[in-house]
Amino acid sequence: MTLASTIKNAFVPIHREGYRFIAIFAVVAVVLGFFSTSLFWIGAILTAWCAYFFRDPQRVTPLDDHLVVSPADGVVSNVSNAVPPRETGLGSEEMLRISVFMNVFSCHVNRAPVRGSIRLIEHKPGSFLNAELDKASTENERNSMVIESPNGTVGVVQIAGLVARRILCWAQAGSTIAVGERFGLIRFGSRVDVYLPLDATPKVATGQTAIAGETVLAEFGGGAITPLVRVS
Numbered sequence: 001m002t003l004a005s006t007i008k009n010a011f012v013p014i015h016r017e018g019y020r021f022i023a024i025f026a027v028v029a030v031v032l033g034f035f036s037t038s039l040f041w042i043g044a045i046l047t048a049w050c051a052y053f054f055r056d057p058q059r060v061t062p063l064d065d066h067l068v069v070s071p072a073d074g075v076v077s078n079v080s081n082a083v084p085p086r087e088t089g090l091g092s093e094e095m096l097r098i099s100v101f102m103n104v105f106s107c108h109v110n111r112a113p114v115r116g117s118i119r120l121i122e123h124k125p126g127s128f129l130n131a132e133l134d135k136a137s138t139e140n141e142r143n144s145m146v147i148e149s150p151n152g153t154v155g156v157v158q159i160a161g162l163v164a165r166r167i168l169c170w171a172q173a174g175s176t177i178a179v180g181e182r183f184g185l186i187r188f189g190s191r192v193d194v195y196l197p198l199d200a201t202p203k204v205a206t207g208q209t210a211i212a213g214e215t216v217l218a219e220f221g222g223g224a225i226t227p228l229v230r231v232s
Contacts, residue, residue, distance in 0.1 A: 013056045017168060017185055022051050056109045059213035061180030065150045068200065068218040069179060070210035071113045072192040074102040076217075079202050084195045087122045088144045088155045095155070095195040098202060098217045100210050102192070108185050111213040113156060113194050115179040116149035118171055126160075143167045143184070147177065151220035155195035158186055180213040194218075 014022070029043025061069055078099035084090040102108055126141040141160040146153060158167050169184040171177055186192075200218040204210065210217065 013058075014051060014054050017054060017187075021187075022047060022054065055107050056182075057107065059111070059180060059211070061111075061213045062216060063179075065115065065179075066220045067216050068098075068113045068154070068194065068196060068220070069111070070100055070212050070215040070217050071110050071156055071194060072100040072102050072210065073107040073212045074100045074191075074210055076204045076206055076208045076210055077101040077191065079204065079206055081198065082195075084155050085124065085138055085142065085144060085157060087124050088146055088157070088195070089120060090146065090153065090155050090195060094198070096198055096200050096202065096218065097193055097195050098204065099191055099193045100217075102186070102190050107212065108187065108190070109182055109212065110156075110158060110184040110186070110192055112147065112171075112177045112179055112181045112183050113217065114147055114149040114151070114154050115177060115181075116147040116154070117176050118145060118173050119148050119153070120144070120146040121169060121171060121173045123167070123169075141167065143169045145169065145171060145183065151200075152197040155193075156183075157193040157195070158184055159191040159193060160186065196220075 025043065025047040029040055029047050032043045033040030076098065078097065080097055081094040082097040083092055083094055084097075122144045124142050124144070126139055143158045145156045145158075147156065158169065160167055166187045167184070167190075168186070171183040177183060194217060196218055197220075200220050202218050203216045204218075209215075
């Protein structure tokens with residue numbers, strides 16, 4: 001490995017959505033430095049945290065349509081059956097729901113858990129309760145994406161939390177999406193729910209750490225097709 005590649009690998013890419021915030025934090029740190037060295041260092045630490053928050057590392061995604069990968073970095077906070085939010089159009093019957101909670105130190109770039117055609121994207125205003133609470137699924141501000149996958153319909157719901165005040169989703173209804181492909185981001189601290197057919201088998205437990213685009217959350221049965229393209 002060359003010196004240039006070693007230096008490159010030492011720095012995690014920053015998502016473009018973070019540039020503005022990092023710049024604001026840096027300017028505030030410099031201004032505070034005119035009044036107090038201690039305040040400058042506090043500002044510098046917060047600037048470093050902001051850059052860390054918006055990191056966007058490369059991921060190696062499993063290429064098997066039988067598998068459902070995590071849409072977010074964080075901790076698996078819930079594995080249970082639940083009725084999807086009404087705006088998803090997924091009906092009133094329970095589906096398997098796996099929730100991943102992101103704290104303010106998690107990477108917040110969200111990735112598609114399966115590949116397929118995006119049937120619907122719907123934003124719903126709401127509250128800003130603690131995203132770890134079960135009722136946050138139906139009461140908090142959220143953005144829902146419904147994907148028609150090779151193994152059935154899958155719902156992905158980005159949920160705002162106590163600190164989060166902006167949900168970003170740059171995927172578009174009617175387009176296709178690859179497993180592991182980046183589709184959104186939430187600022188700052190939140191949760192993502194994945195709704196799956198009941199015949200899917202969970203492969204994680206509550207409290208387990210998940211990595212977006214890599215950790216397998218669940219597995220489908222049947223004769224799924226394996227794609228030949230990897231998204232990093």
